[in-house]
Amino acid sequence: MSEQPRVLVQIQNLNKYFAIQQGWLSRSVGTVRAVDNVSLGVCRGETFGLVGESGSGKTTLGRTILRAIEPTSGSVCFQIQEGQVVDVTALGKSQLRTFRRHMQMIFQDPYSSLNPRMTVKEIIAEPLVATGAVDRSKIDDCVVEVARRCRINVDYLRRFPHAFSGGERQRIGIARALVLSPEFIVCDEPVSALDVSIQAEILNLLADLQKELNLTYLFIAHDLSVVEHISDRVAVMYLGRLVEMATTEELFDDPLHPYTEALLSAIPVADPDDVMRPLPLAGEIPSPLNPPTGCHFHPRCRHAQEICKTTMPVWSEYKPGHFAACHLANTFTLTGVRKQLGA
Numbered sequence: 001m002s003e004q005p006r007v008l009v010q011i012q013n014l015n016k017y018f019a020i021q022q023g024w025l026s027r028s029v030g031t032v033r034a035v036d037n038v039s040l041g042v043c044r045g046e047t048f049g050l051v052g053e054s055g056s057g058k059t060t061l062g063r064t065i066l067r068a069i070e071p072t073s074g075s076v077c078f079q080i081q082e083g084q085v086v087d088v089t090a091l092g093k094s095q096l097r098t099f100r101r102h103m104q105m106i107f108q109d110p111y112s113s114l115n116p117r118m119t120v121k122e123i124i125a126e127p128l129v130a131t132g133a134v135d136r137s138k139i140d141d142c143v144v145e146v147a148r149r150c151r152i153n154v155d156y157l158r159r160f161p162h163a164f165s166g167g168e169r170q171r172i173g174i175a176r177a178l179v180l181s182p183e184f185i186v187c188d189e190p191v192s193a194l195d196v197s198i199q200a201e202i203l204n205l206l207a208d209l210q211k212e213l214n215l216t217y218l219f220i221a222h223d224l225s226v227v228e229h230i231s232d233r234v235a236v237m238y239l240g241r242l243v244e245m246a247t248t249e250e251l252f253d254d255p256l257h258p259y260t261e262a263l264l265s266a267i268p269v270a271d272p273d274d275v276m277r278p279l280p281l282a283g284e285i286p287s288p289l290n291p292p293t294g295c296h297f298h299p300r301c302r303h304a305q306e307i308c309k310t311t312m313p314v315w316s317e318y319k320p321g322h323f324a325a326c327h328l329a330n331t332f333t334l335t336g337v338r339k340q341l342g343a
Contacts, residue, residue: 008044008216014074016064032288034060036240047217049231057240058220062186104177108189110169114161121157124175150175167198187219236260239296246322256329258301
């Protein structure tokens with residue numbers, strides 16, 4: 001019997017709400033539910049993909065997990081060793097500073113995420129200096145080692161970020177994230193700002209580093225072809241909530257939620273004879289300040305029924321390891337829906 005994968009990060013009922021204030025008295029006039037009751041587990045050594053449209057709450061979720069943004073409620077637990085579980089949401093400031101060596105982030109924009117007044121050496125060394133993780137006498141050796149792992153020419157460590165291309169800058173950002181030897185890394189669309197040829201280099205680098213260092217990734221992206229290439233499991237997010245989660249193969253072969261189906265239909269295929277037929281989505285993603293009643297996706301869903309407009313669907317496991325929040329998935333797959341509705 002194969003050993004079950006061990007969960008490294010367990011997110012339970014995580015919420016992040018932003019109060020909207022107006023007027024000179026700063027009165028609260030509403031609440032943006034950027035992350036709304038999200039629960040999931042990321043297993044040690046896997047790449048967990050998180051996809052959705054812009055504004056769905058992906059980046060907010062990633063930053064809330066790391067407490068770069070303080071959560072409104074819920075818990076984020078790390079099992080850093082066998083039997084040792086740490087609730088990150090319960091840590092004080094000094095404890096959190098020490099614990100940050102276990103979790104880091106790679107940012108989306110390799111241009112704005114690097115301080116232009118610092119050299120590459122200073123940028124990579126900054127987490128070591130901030131946390132006091134190693135003696136100052138050993139900082140240079142740590143920087144050189146991680147730079148080599150990230151395929152950065154060590155002769156360029158005294159240069160400033162403006163002297164590097166986008167792909168080289170992103171490797172610097174990756175080196176900065178790795179210098180503390182973390183176990184968990186949130187990759188916030190790390191290749192979306194890069195050329196396609198450079199994207200492949202960065203993705204291959206991330207895959208190689210994961211094998212060498214036994215890293216665990218939460219990979220946030222809106223490009224599903226990239227997610228399919230790199231992820232072991234994928235979750236789909238819409239308006240602050242998870243709507244579907246499964247292994248990559250299962251999700252791409254047999255989606256259970258209409259939103260997932262629409263996203264997959266829009267993936268371009270490298271075949272000049274293939275005609276793209278993306279499924280229609282009415283309108284834009286609604287405002288999280290005033291989300292629709294019932295299923296948040298129902299105003300844009302071509303399969304929506306009356307129950308979808310009034311009742312929030314329950315997050316349920318329809319197949320082993322395949323979860324979804326959809327009233328239609330409760331009785332039949334989307335293939336069956338298309339046949340019944342004549343789509």
